[in-house]
Amino acid sequence: MGLAAIVVLNGLTLAALYFIVASGFSLIxxxxxxxxxxxxxxxxxxxxxxxxxxxxxxxxxxWWAWYAGLAAGIAFAAVIGALLQALLLSWMQGQxxxxxxxxxxxxxxxxxxxxxxxGGTPRQFFAPDAIFGSTQVPLVxxxxxxxxxxxAVALGVGIGLWLLLNRTRLGMMIRAGVDDxxxxxxxxxxxxxxxxxxxxxGAALCGLxxxxxxxxxxxxxxxxxxxxxxxxxxxxxxxxxSVTGTAVGAVLVGLAEQIGQALFxxxxxxxxxxxxxxxxxxxxxxxxGRG
Amino acid sequence: xxERAARWLIVAALLALPWLLPMILPPHQAQFWTAxxxxxxxxxxxxxxxxxxxxxxxxxxxxxxxxxxxxxxxxVAIFVDGAVPAIVGGLSYAAAVPLGLAAATxxxxxxxxxAVRTRDIYLLMITLALAMGVFRFxxxxxxxxxxxxxxxNVVGPRLFGYDFRNAYVFYYAALAVAGLLYGGVLYLVRTxxxxxxxxxxxxxxxxxxxxxxxxxxxxLAFGVAGFIAGAGGVLATIYNIGISPxxxxxxxxxxxLIMSVIGGLGHPIxxxxxxxxxxxxxxxxxxxxxxxxxxxxxxxxxxxxxxVSPDGMVGVGARLRRLLGVRHAAA
Numbered sequence: 001m002g003l004a005a006i007v008v009l010n011g012l013t014l015a016a017l018y019f020i021v022a023s024g025f026s027l028i029x030x031x032x033x034x035x036x037x038x039x040x041x042x043x044x045x046x047x048x049x050x051x052x053x054x055x056x057x058x059x060x061x062x063w064w065a066w067y068a069g070l071a072a073g074i075a076f077a078a079v080i081g082a083l084l085q086a087l088l089l090s091w092m093q094g095q096x097x098x099x100x101x102x103x104x105x106x107x108x109x110x111x112x113x114x115x116x117x118x119g120g121t122p123r124q125f126f127a128p129d130a131i132f133g134s135t136q137v138p139l140v141x142x143x144x145x146x147x148x149x150x151x152a153v154a155l156g157v158g159i160g161l162w163l164l165l166n167r168t169r170l171g172m173m174i175r176a177g178v179d180d181x182x183x184x185x186x187x188x189x190x191x192x193x194x195x196x197x198x199x200x201x202g203a204a205l206c207g208l209x210x211x212x213x214x215x216x217x218x219x220x221x222x223x224x225x226x227x228x229x230x231x232x233x234x235x236x237x238x239x240x241x242s243v244t245g246t247a248v249g250a251v252l253v254g255l256a257e258q259i260g261q262a263l264f265x266x267x268x269x270x271x272x273x274x275x276x277x278x279x280x281x282x283x284x285x286x287x288x289g290r291g
Numbered sequence: 292x293x294e295r296a297a298r299w300l301i302v303a304a305l306l307a308l309p310w311l312l313p314m315i316l317p318p319h320q321a322q323f324w325t326a327x328x329x330x331x332x333x334x335x336x337x338x339x340x341x342x343x344x345x346x347x348x349x350x351x352x353x354x355x356x357x358x359x360x361x362x363x364x365x366x367v368a369i370f371v372d373g374a375v376p377a378i379v380g381g382l383s384y385a386a387a388v389p390l391g392l393a394a395a396t397x398x399x400x401x402x403x404x405x406a407v408r409t410r411d412i413y414l415l416m417i418t419l420a421l422a423m424g425v426f427r428f429x430x431x432x433x434x435x436x437x438x439x440x441x442x443x444n445v446v447g448p449r450l451f452g453y454d455f456r457n458a459y460v461f462y463y464a465a466l467a468v469a470g471l472l473y474g475g476v477l478y479l480v481r482t483x484x485x486x487x488x489x490x491x492x493x494x495x496x497x498x499x500x501x502x503x504x505x506x507x508x509x510x511l512a513f514g515v516a517g518f519i520a521g522a523g524g525v526l527a528t529i530y531n532i533g534i535s536p537x538x539x540x541x542x543x544x545x546x547x548l549i550m551s552v553i554g555g556l557g558h559p560i561x562x563x564x565x566x567x568x569x570x571x572x573x574x575x576x577x578x579x580x581x582x583x584x585x586x587x588x589x590x591x592x593x594x595x596x597x598x599v600s601p602d603g604m605v606g607v608g609a610r611l612r613r614l615l616g617v618r619h620a621a622a
Contacts, residue, residue: 109590229424273421
C-alpha cells in the first residue's frame with residue numbers, strides 16, 4: 001500500500017513538472033497555431049542561464065539565490081520566445097509547417113550555443129531551505145518537500161492560466177484572436193503585440209519548468225529532446241490548446257511513466273506510447289481537444 | 292533534350308567518380324572523398340529520399356524516417372552473425388538484410404497506421420513523438436538493443452569476392468541501391484497507386500469520393516517509405532560498423548529533415564542534393580567556423596533555406612533556370 005502510494009505520488013509530482021513545461025507549449029500551439037519545436041531548447045537555456053545567476057549567489061550564501069536563478073531563467077526564456085515570434089515567425093503567420101521548421105532550426109542553433117557557452121557539464125540547483133528537506137505525507141511517510149512544491153506550482157500555473165484566459169482583458173483579446181484575427185485588429189487591438197505576449201508567456205512557463213525541473217533532477221544536454229517529447233505527447237494525448245487537456249495529459253503520462261517503471265522497468269517507455277496511439281486511434285484531437 | 296544529356300552526364304560522372312577523383316586528389320584523399328563524402332552522402336540521401344518521397348507525393352512530413360532506418364539497422368545487427376554483443380545472431384547477411392528491410396517496411400506501415408488520421412503539423416508532432424519514443428526504448432533496453440552502447444562489428448558482407456569495407460565496393464553498392472530506389476520512386480509515382488497518392492495530397496475528399504480508400508493508400512505510402520529508409524538504414528549501419536541509439540536520436544532525426552529541406556521537398560533528387568551539401572558541411576565545418584560548432588553552422592544554413600527558399604536548392608535551381616530562360620527569350 002505504502003509503495004503504491006509512493007509510486008502514485010511520484011507520478012503526480014512528475015506530472016506537475018510535465019504540466020508546467022507542456023502548458024507553455026500548449027498555450028502557444030492553441031492560440032498561435034505554432035508547433036514550437038524549440039520548446040525543449042528553451043527549457044535547457046532557462047536552466048543554464050538560471051544556474052549562471054544562481055551559482056555565485058549560492059556560493060555567497062545568499063538566501064534568495066534560488067529565487068534569483070528562477071527569475072533569471074524565466075525572464076531569459078520569455079525574451080527568447082518574444083524574439084522568436086517578433087523576428088522570425090510573425091511574418092509567416094498561417095504557414096504552420098514552415099513555422100515549425102523555423103523553430104527546429106532555432107532549436108538546433110540554441111542547443112549548440114548552450115553547449116558552446118555553458119559547456120556540457122550537468123548542473124543541479126539546490127532548493128532554498130524553506131522548501132528543502134522532507135515533509136510527512138499520510139500513507140507515504142517522509143517525502144521531499146520540493147516535489148510537493150512542484151505540485152503547488154503546477155496548480156498555481158493551471159489556475160493562473162485559466163483566470164488569465166477567461167477573466168482578464170488580455171485573455172479576452174487572445175481568445176478573440178484565435179477566432180478571428182482580422183476582426184480583432186479592426187477593433188483596434190494591436191494583434192502582433194498580442195502574439196508576442198503569448199509567445200513570451202508560453203516561453204516563460206517553459207523557463208519556470210526549466211528551473212524547477214533542474215532543481216528536482218539534474219540539468220544536462222539531452223534534456224531538451226526529452227522535454228520536447230514530453231510536451232508533444234502530453235499535448236497530443238490531452239488535446240491541443242486546452243489547459244485542462246494539458247493537465248489531464250500530464251497526469252496520464254506522469255503516472256504511466258512511474259507506474260511503468262515500477263512494474264516493468266525497461267519497457268516503461270512503451271506504456272506512454274501505447275496510451276498515445278490509443279488516444280490517436282479513438283480521439284485524434286486528444287482527450288479534451290476541440291474536434 | 293539538353294536536360295536529358297545533362298542527366299546522363301551526371302550518371303556517368305557518378306559512375307566514373309572513383310576514377311576521376313584520384314586525378315585531382317592525392318590517393319588517400321580520393322579514397323576519403325569516395326567513401327566518407329560521396330558514399331556517406333548517398334546513404335544519408337537514401338534515408339532522406341524516404342522523407343522527400345512522402346513529402347513530395349503525399350504531402351506528409353514524417354520525422355520518423357531515421358527511426359525506421361534504425362529499425363532495419365538494429366534488425367540486421369541483432370540477427371547477423373559476428374555482431375558484438377551477439378543478441379540472436381546466426382544469420383548470414385543474405386538473410387539478415389531482407390529481414391531488416393521487412394522490419395523497416397512493417398515499422399513504416401505501423402507509423403502510417405498510427406498517424407493515419409492526422410495531417411501537417413499534427414503528423415509532424417506524432418511522427419517525432421514516435422521516433423523519440425523508440426529512441427528512448429532502445430536506449431534503455433539492454434536485453435534486445437544493448438542499451439546506450441548499441442551493437443558493434445556489423446562489418447557487412449563480401450560482394451562477389453570483394454570486401455564491403457573497401458571504399459569503392461561500398462560506394463558502388465550504395466550508388467546501385469540509391470539508383471534503384473530513385474528510379475523506383477519515379478516509376479511508382481506514375482503508377483495508379485502513385486497517382487492516387489498525389490490526388491490525396493491535393494484533395495483527399497475528392498479521391499475518397501471517387502471510391503479510393505484514402506487511409507489504405509496513406510498507410511501503404513508509409514510502407515514504401517519505410518522500405519526506402521530501411522535500405523538506407525542497413526547501409527548506414529554497415530558504414531558505421533554497427534548501430535547505437537545516438538544514430539536514431541533527436542539529432543539524427545532532425546539531420547534527415549535538414550537534408551531534405553535544404554535539398555528541396557519538391558522533387559526526390561532534392562534528398563541527394565541536400566545530403567551531399569550536409570555531408571560536405573559536416574566534413575569541412577572545421578575549416579569554415581569551428582569543428583565543434585557544426586550544428587550552429589548547419590542550423591543557420593537550414594534556417595536561411597527555410598526563410599529564403601522554402602523549396603530548397605531544387606527551388607533555387609528552378610528559379611535560376613527560369614531567370615536564365617527569360618534572359619534567353621529576351622535576347
